[in-house]
Amino acid sequence: MQPQERRGLILEKLKQHGKIDIDDLVTQLHVSGMTIRRDLALLEEEEKII
Helix, strand or coil, X not given: CCHHHHHHHHHHHHHHHCCCCHHHHHHXXXXXXXXXXXXXXXXXXXXXXX
C-alpha cells in the first residue's frame, strides 16, 4: 500500500469514528507504529487533522 493510500484510509477512519487507535491501525494496515505516527504527524502538518 502506498503512503498516500494509507493516509487516505486513516482520514476515512477518523471521519467514520472520530478517533483512531494506533495499535488498531498497525494491525489493519500491516505497518509499524512509527509509520502510523509519521503519517499522523504529516496529516497534522498538512492541517488535515488536529
